[in-house]
Amino acid sequence: MQLPEPLRRQLKARYDAIANHHIKRDLLNALPFWVGALVTGLVSVLYAKLFGWAEAGTRFIYHQSPWLFLGVTPVCFLVGWWLVQRYAPYARGSGIPQVSAAIDLSNPRHRYKVSRLLSLRVLTVKIISSLIVVVGGGVIGREGPTIQIAASIFKKINDWLPAWYPKVSRRNMIVTGAAAGLASAFNTPLGGIVFAIEELTKTHFNYFKSALLTGVIIAGLTALNLLGPYLYLGYPALDHLPIWIIFVVMLVAVLTGLTASSMAEGILWIMRQKSRLKSLPQQALYTLVCGLLIAGLAVSVDEQMFGSGKEIMVRTLFTADKHVAWYLPLLRIIGPVISFSTGAAGGIFAPALSAGASMGAVVADWMYVPATAANLLVLCGMTGFLTGVTRSPFTSSILVIEMTNSHNIIFYLMLTALLANLVSNLVTRHSFYDQLKNQYIQQIHHAEAQAATGK
Numbered sequence: 001m002q003l004p005e006p007l008r009r010q011l012k013a014r015y016d017a018i019a020n021h022h023i024k025r026d027l028l029n030a031l032p033f034w035v036g037a038l039v040t041g042l043v044s045v046l047y048a049k050l051f052g053w054a055e056a057g058t059r060f061i062y063h064q065s066p067w068l069f070l071g072v073t074p075v076c077f078l079v080g081w082w083l084v085q086r087y088a089p090y091a092r093g094s095g096i097p098q099v100s101a102a103i104d105l106s107n108p109r110h111r112y113k114v115s116r117l118l119s120l121r122v123l124t125v126k127i128i129s130s131l132i133v134v135v136g137g138g139v140i141g142r143e144g145p146t147i148q149i150a151a152s153i154f155k156k157i158n159d160w161l162p163a164w165y166p167k168v169s170r171r172n173m174i175v176t177g178a179a180a181g182l183a184s185a186f187n188t189p190l191g192g193i194v195f196a197i198e199e200l201t202k203t204h205f206n207y208f209k210s211a212l213l214t215g216v217i218i219a220g221l222t223a224l225n226l227l228g229p230y231l232y233l234g235y236p237a238l239d240h241l242p243i244w245i246i247f248v249v250m251l252v253a254v255l256t257g258l259t260a261s262s263m264a265e266g267i268l269w270i271m272r273q274k275s276r277l278k279s280l281p282q283q284a285l286y287t288l289v290c291g292l293l294i295a296g297l298a299v300s301v302d303e304q305m306f307g308s309g310k311e312i313m314v315r316t317l318f319t320a321d322k323h324v325a326w327y328l329p330l331l332r333i334i335g336p337v338i339s340f341s342t343g344a345a346g347g348i349f350a351p352a353l354s355a356g357a358s359m360g361a362v363v364a365d366w367m368y369v370p371a372t373a374a375n376l377l378v379l380c381g382m383t384g385f386l387t388g389v390t391r392s393p394f395t396s397s398i399l400v401i402e403m404t405n406s407h408n409i410i411f412y413l414m415l416t417a418l419l420a421n422l423v424s425n426l427v428t429r430h431s432f433y434d435q436l437k438n439q440y441i442q443q444i445h446h447a448e449a450q451a452a453t454g455k
Contacts, residue, residue: 028166032173036154037180037215041222043153044146044184047127048223051142054134055307061135062306066299069137074291076136080129080344081287085280088125090117090440093340094347095126095148096199097436099178102151103200104441106171113444118152118174129345137294137306139335140346143185150181150219175200180219187223188402192216195395199433233310233403236317236375241409245373249412250419252363252377253384256356257420260388263333263355264432270341287342294338297331305331309354313382316361317404322374323365329358348389348432353400356385376409383413384420391424391431393417 061068084092102117126145133140154177158170175196183192193216277283298305302325304312309332316322332355336348360381364374379400386396397413400406406413 029168032157032161032168033154033176033215034218036150036157036173036177037218038222039153039157040150040177040180040215041184041219041226043123043149044181044219045223045226047142047146047149048185050127050131051134051308054131057135058137058306062137062303066303069295069299070292073136073138073295074288076132077138077287077291077294077339077342077344078284080133080136080138080346081284081342083125083129083132084344085283088119088122091122091125091129091148091345092343093345093436094144094349094433095146095151095345096144096178096347097433097440098122098148099151099174100200100433100437101440101444102155103171103174104437105444106174111170113448114155114170114174116444117440118148118155120152120156123149123152126345130347133339133342133344133346134307136291137298138344138346139294139305139307139309139332139339139351140348141308141350142347143182143349144347145345146185146347147178147181150184151177153177154180154215176215180215183216184219184223186399186403188399189216191395191399191402194398195392198395199390199392233313234318235405236379237372238375238379238406238409239372240370241373241376242370245369245376246412246415248363248367248369248373248377249380249416252360252380253416253419254423255363256359256381256384256416257388257423258427259329259333259359260352260356260385260420261424261427261432263337264389265428266337267340268432268435270337274341274343283343287344290338290342294335297334302328302331304328305335308350309357310350312354313357313378316357316378317375320371322361322371322378324358324361326362329355329362332358349386352386352389353382356381356383359385376412379404379406379409380412380416384416387417387420388424389432391421391434393421 061072090098098117102114105111105113105117126149130140130142130145151174154173155170158168158173161168178200179192179196181192182195183189274283274286277286294305312324312328312332316324332351336351336355339346340348357378358381360377360379361374363381364377369377383396383400386399387393390396393414394417397410397417400413401410
């Protein structure tokens, strides 16, 4: 990408005026990360606003006539799926496995394949498809997509660097972009850093700590200045917890770890069965049926099945109404399974958190615990369920702590995360994201082999 000549000359003159060679080198190395983080912050804020408006659109349609969704949801699912199928097949689903696959492929031998997973086209389709699905009531989140969007931004900036520019590691830029995306999506800088280390890469932190820290800080500050100081959820009351609550916390950890890993395995099983549908009409019919199932359950059973489920977390944590129906966790588990398996864009982070929150609230209802203890169980449910899906216990506990400023219960959350991770490993040794990552890598290699043989 060529800069305007007057701007290029002015920048070069300012750069040449710097006398210290080491400062000049470090500045050039850092500049792409700074620009990427700034753009990521802006895009993530815009996407968050659009996603919120889309969820508001769902509520508006529902209040006009719930039965409209029997037509709206299948159509929205079909359009969201078609956009991905037609324009960017690797924009489907969450986005985190695609980023992990791109990191694995960021080597001299396979680096040209990364553009299939991270590009401006993928970014655009990801946003549009997910917003359409959300309007139709899809049980998806924006956090996973934000990670792929941010990684695409950083990757594209790396592509635009001119030939004379000092070499900047594409892998490090993708990792930093993903961390910046999570940090700006949740306003959780520590969560973004831990996520990058625990989930995305095994590289020693020293190799990219400066780039990662500055990327997360700039993206987070950009979102913070546009949205104002905020927590993703808020400040729940967590004082005067009874000593015996730790045993209930352990129960929540076991339940959420078991159900979350089972949900992930259910999604993968359905996707394997769906792969037998070779023709586009069959896949389109499957998508329509999924939309009809979501709408039918929401209209006939409970409208709280729709959307990311953030309102469930807010209500159970910040109002006196802690009660949720015993069947709501089932709906919040079935919803992501159906929505994710369609092949449209949409994440599973927020649905996992809401499923865990509803499970924690149900257990609190069973045990007749006081309100502050109920808040603790809701937060532990969120941590345990997210851990069961991601197999990233430290990321899950840090995210929930930062989303609610609940540092005083850090040991409860970490205990929940570790127990949920242990139980999940009994269901399957491989995480949901890792299995999807391997599928994406195999698909890319297979497509490359087919293209080479002309088949």
